[in-house]
Amino acid sequence: xxxxxxxxxxxxxxxxxxxxxxxxxxxxxxxxxxxxxxxxxxxxxxxxxxxxxxxxxxxxxxxxxxxxxxxxxxxxxxxxxxxxxxxxxxxxxxxxxxxxxxxxxxxxxxxxxxxxxxxxxxxxxxxxxxxxxxxxxxxxxxxxxxxxxxxxxxxxxxxxxxxxxxxxxxxxxxxxxxxxxxxxxxxxxxxxxxxxxxxxxxxxxxxxxxxxxxxxxxxxxxxxxxxxxxxxxxxxxxxxxxxxxxxxxxxxxxxxxxxxxxxx
Amino acid sequence: xxxxxxxxxxxxxxxxxxxxxxxxxxxxxxxxxxxxxxxxxxxxxxxxxxxxxxxxxxxxxxxxxxxxxxxxxxxxxxxxxxxxxxxxxxxxxxxxxxxxxxxxxxxxxxxxxxxxxxxxxxxxxxxxxxxxxxxxxxxxxxxxxxxxxxxxxxxxxxxxxxxxxxxxxxxxxxxxxxxxxxxxxxxxxxxxxxxxxxxxxxxxxxxxxxxxxxxxxxxxxxxxxxxxxxxxxxxxxxxxxxxxxxxxxxxxxxxxxxxxxxxxxxxxxxxxxxxxxxxxxxxxxxxxxxxxxxxxxxxxxxxxxxxxxxxxxxxxxxxxxxxxxxxxxxxxxxxxxxxxxxxxxxxxxxxxxxxxxxxxxxxxxxxxxx
Numbered sequence: 026x027x028x029x030x031x032x033x034x035x036x037x038x039x040x041x042x043x044x045x046x047x048x049x050x051x052x053x054x055x056x057x058x059x060x061x062x063x064x065x066x067x068x069x070x071x072x073x074x075x076x077x078x079x080x081x082x083x084x085x086x087x088x089x090x091x092x093x094x095x096x097x098x099x100x101x102x103x104x105x106x107x108x109x110x111x112x113x114x115x116x117x118x119x120x121x122x123x124x125x126x127x128x129x130x131x132x133x134x135x136x137x138x139x140x141x142x143x144x145x146x147x148x149x150x151x152x153x154x155x156x157x158x159x160x161x162x163x164x165x166x167x168x169x170x171x172x173x174x175x176x177x178x179x180x181x182x183x184x185x186x187x188x189x190x191x192x193x194x195x196x197x198x199x200x201x202x203x204x205x206x207x208x209x210x211x212x213x214x215x216x217x218x219x220x221x222x223x224x225x226x227x228x229x230x231x232x233x234x235x236x237x238x239x240x241x242x243x244x245x246x247x248x249x250x251x252x253x254x255x256x257x258x259x260x261x262x263x264x265x266x267x268x269x270x271x272x273x274x275x276x277x278x279x280x281x282x283x284x285x286x287x288x289x
Numbered sequence: 290x291x292x293x294x295x296x297x298x299x300x301x302x303x304x305x306x307x308x309x310x311x312x313x314x315x316x317x318x319x320x321x322x323x324x325x326x327x328x329x330x331x332x333x334x335x336x337x338x339x340x341x342x343x344x345x346x347x348x349x350x351x352x353x354x355x356x357x358x359x360x361x362x363x364x365x366x367x368x369x370x371x372x373x374x375x376x377x378x379x380x381x382x383x384x385x386x387x388x389x390x391x392x393x394x395x396x397x398x399x400x401x402x403x404x405x406x407x408x409x410x411x412x413x414x415x416x417x418x419x420x421x422x423x424x425x426x427x428x429x430x431x432x433x434x435x436x437x438x439x440x441x442x443x444x445x446x447x448x449x450x451x452x453x454x455x456x457x458x459x460x461x462x463x464x465x466x467x468x469x470x471x472x473x474x475x476x477x478x479x480x481x482x483x484x485x486x487x488x489x490x491x492x493x494x495x496x497x498x499x500x501x502x503x504x505x506x507x508x509x510x511x512x513x514x515x516x517x518x519x520x521x522x523x524x525x526x527x528x529x530x531x532x533x534x535x536x537x538x539x540x541x542x543x544x545x546x547x548x549x550x551x552x553x554x555x556x557x558x559x560x561x562x563x564x565x566x567x568x569x570x571x572x573x574x575x576x577x578x579x580x581x582x583x584x585x586x587x588x589x590x591x592x593x594x595x596x597x598x599x600x601x602x603x604x605x606x607x608x609x610x611x612x613x614x615x616x617x618x619x620x621x622x623x624x625x626x627x628x629x630x631x632x633x634x635x636x637x638x639x640x641x642x643x644x645x646x647x648x649x650x651x652x653x654x655x656x657x658x659x
Contacts, residue, residue, distance in 0.1 A: 183371040186338050188366035189358035191385035191436055201388075205375040 051267055057260045066261045071237050072246070076265065078157065079243040083222040086161035090169040090222075091215050098173035099203065103182065116167040124227025128160055131232050156233035157240055164229075169218040171202040176210030177203070209280065216277040220270055243269075290314055291335070291440065291472065296344035298327075298334045305496040308344070312489070314439075315470045317462075321477055323518060327496040328476040329368075332442050335474065336365045338422045348440075353644060359388075364433035364439040370425055372417045378428050379413040384437030395520035400435035406468075407431050407461075423454050427539045430462075434469065441477055443475040448483065459485050480519060484508075494518060507595030513655040517560050523568070524619050524652065529553045534649075538560055541590050541644070549651040560652040566622035567648035570596075570608060570631060573641045589643040592619065596640050599632035610642050 066072055100106075101113060119127060135142040135151060150156040180203060188198040206212075226244040233240035235249050242267050250258040291312040298305050299317045305327040312318045322328050330648055333339055335346060345354045349637035353361055364385075373381050382404055386396050404410050407427040410418065418526055420428065426446065433441055443462075447455045459482065464652050466473055477483050484504060491501040492515050500511040510516035517523055528535045532553075534543045545553050569586055573593065594612035609620040631640070 124420065181369070181371065181454075182368045183369065184373060186333065186358070187365055187371045188384070188388065189338070189368065190336055190363060190374075190438075190442070191363075191388055191432070192359045192361060192362075193384070193388035197388055201384075202373060206373070208375075 048254060054260045054263050057256045058264070059257045063256055063261050067256050067265070071241070072262070072265075074238045075232060075241050075246040075262070078154065078241070079101060079223055080269075082154065082157045082161055082242060083219050083225075085158045086222045087169075087219040088166060089158070089162055089216055090166045091173070091211065093166060094169035094173050094214075095204075095211065097170050098177055099199065101170070102174050102177035103185075116171050119164050119167045124164055124225065124229075125231050126227075127163055128228035128231025131159065131228065136205050149230065152234045152236060152240060154233070154240065156228050157242060160228040160232040161225045164227075165218045165222045170216060170220060172214035173207070173211055176207050179210070180206050187233055194222045213277055213280055215289070216273055220273050220277070224266065224274070268288055290347075290349060291474075292344045292347040293335065293455075294347065296331070296334065296341050296346065298330050298339050298341045300330050300339055300494040303327050303330050305334070305493070308324075308493075308498055308582055310336070310491055310498065310501060312472060312474060314472050315466070316488040317466055317473045317475060318488050318489045318491065319475050319477060320482035320491050320493055321480065321483040321487075322493035323478055326414065326599070328493050329444055330537045331493065332444055332474060332476050336442050337361050361440075362436075362438050363442055364436060364438040365442045366433050366444065366446045369548060370429040370446065372425055372428055372432070375418050377413070378409060378415050378417065378420070381417065381428055382409070382413075382432050382435050384432065385438075389436065396435070396437060396551075399437060400431070403434045404431050408495050422450055423457075426450065426458055430465065434465065439469070439471055441471050441473045443473060445476055445478070448477075448479070455482070462486060492518065509576075509650045510562065510652065513560050513562075516560075516652055521562050521564055523565060524560050524562045525617065527559050527651075529557045530569070534559075534561065534651075538615055539592050539612060539619075539623070539644075541592065541617070543590055543646055543649065546649070548647065551651045552652065561649060562652055563606065563644055563649050564622075565620040568621045568646060569643040570610060570620065570621045570623060570643070571641055572631070575640050586643050589645055592642045593639060594619075596631065596641070599628070599630055601632065608632070610640065612642075613639075635645060 052164060101109065122130075132151070135144045148155050148160050184202050184206065185198050188202045189195070193201070224273075225242075226243055226248065229242055230245050230248070235241050235245045237249070240250065243262055247259050247262040247266065250256075250262060293308050293310045293312075296305065296308040304343065305326070308331060310318070320328050320331065330339065332340055335653055337353075337356060341354065345352055347353065357366075373384065375382065380401055383397070386400060401410070407430060409424075409431055410426050417425070417428070429446065431580070438616075447458050450458065453539070462473070462475075463486065464466065465471065473485065473486075475483075475486055477486075480557075484507070487507075489501070489503055490507040492499045492510075499515050500507065502589055507624055510519050510521065513524060525536050525538050528537070529545065532545050534545055534553075535541070536543070551559065571582060571586070592610075592612045594610050594615070596608055597611045597618070598609040600607045600609075606623050606625070608621040608623055608631060610621055611617075612619065621642060
């Protein structure tokens with residue numbers, strides 16, 4: 026009992042230590058926070074555009090990622106097929122390859138004949154808003170599949186078996202049983218995907234560049250303001266990102282409802 | 290008639306091999322076996338969830354091996370019931386009707402009637418999570434029957450219930466089967482459940498059917514594996530010799546019975562078994578006095594010895610009996626009213642166990658004759 030209490034205290038102190046580290050980082054930016062100029066930076070057309078673009082691109086990339094991820098996650102969760110281990114491994118690409126390298130790969134792709142054709146006929150992705158969405162999509166798609174697959178793995182296949190035995194087709198079962206049961210998990214996965222897309226920087230700047238009022242998202246705005254020694258401006262952008270990011274994650278935590286195990 | 294012909298399935302660590310069974314219409318076929326014997330895989334393959342690696346499934350003479358589950362018209366109820374958690378009781382029961390694309394009024398009336406007969410209608414609009422174990426069982430059965438399927442595949446559906454409620458559902462299932470002329474395949478590891486419900490019982494152990502017979506014939510195990518699964522521990526080596534069966538460990542010589550379906554040539558070694566509840570134990574000291582044993586019991590082959598232990602089980606007791614000059618023990622099942630009389634005896638008192646010859650069975654043995 027004494028050992029258990031000791032371990033519990035150590036673990037909680039560890040968790041609080043990590044919290045302190047991040048909290049300290051957030052608090053430290055206030056050193057350069059100037060309320061007098063913050064409002065003008067916040068209401069400037071450049072900031073509003075960056076914020077709007079970030080919200081729009083992250084939402085678009087998340088929607089596309091979730092639509093593509095749901096069937097893929099279901100296939101990976103339920104079926105065995107020849108290339109499954111390979112597909113499964115490639116889902117980790119955004120995690121094992123740096124975002125800049127991922128963006129560079131997309132740029133290189135658009136310079137080969139197939140990519141050039143797509144760029145010409147299906148819309149230009151280089152230094153455009155479409156490019157921002159594409160960059161974020163590439164960065165989050167694998168993660169979205171991984172998150173939704175984890176949700177689907179938790180749904181016992183027996184629900185589908187029963188539905189099929191009652192006369193439901195595979196599509197009807199997927200639409201009326203699997204998806205509704207996974208709904209909460211898919212929403213949580215979407216929020217995490219959105220948060221990841223919202224904070225995406227490396228791939229976005231590589232593909233779409235950093236053109237103010239065109240392709241400058243909030244994370245890129247932080248970088249650009251830091252590059253031009255506009256620390257106060259960068260701080261405002263950082264705080265904006267933190268508020269939105271943490272707000273979204275707070276909603277996620279409330280939705281997923283994870284709680285600790287109560288004391289025995 | 291549902292027929293399985295040489296059906297083999299291999300899924301992960303589980304497999305069933307060369308299963309051939311015939312399930313008559315309007316009957317209950319119990320598939321009995323220990324955990325991990327492949328029962329669930331077998332029933333899931335019948336339902337169409339797994340592709341067999343060999344053999345065929347026929348329904349009324351039609352090969353349905355390649356049919357999708359939704360076109361087999363067999364309702365499946367798994368062990369955890371798998372009630373759809375996002376739907377209400379009513380939506381669960383109506384699921385099969387809407388899934389088939391027809392809000393057929395006749396089917397709806399039929400579903401309502403089934404729900405009514407299972408006393409579900411009072412909680413039709415409730416959420417699944419709020420139901421008790423018994424209520425969930427009723428909803429699962431109603432959902433399976435609502436589509437009008439005449440074949441029900443039940444995978445240990447009552448295993449999560451307490452004994453009283455489980456028995457209640459046995460009666461209910463029998464009643465439903467009679468009323469709707471259902472063909473039911475029920476999987477269970479519970480002998481009592483299999484014998485209560487099943488008209489026909491198949492014993493599945495290690496992916497193979499060791500025994501498949503009508504209930505009346507299923508009481509006698511065919512081989513040692515089944516006997517051990519039944520919990521029969523009174524198994525002794527025997528040898529056929531000159532129209533007699535010798536059981537050396539019990540010092541018994543029995544006349545050969547025609548009931549024993551085995552070759553009885555001289556010197557053939559076999560395993561001999563007898564059920565604990567078929568043995569008759571009595572106090573020898575009072576045999577000529579107070580106890581009035583029937584001549585039939587007195588004429589039975591008898592083993593003398595001592596009661597070494599007695600385990601009361603509420604409704605009966607298991608007595609451990611050690612024969613004189615033998616290092617083996619006999620397990621005897623006695624009814625509760627005899628518990629006080631026999632279990633109260635001193636451990637040194639002599640008792641006797643009468644073995645009804647017609648209750649002795651020969652287990653198939655693969656040992657060669659001497």
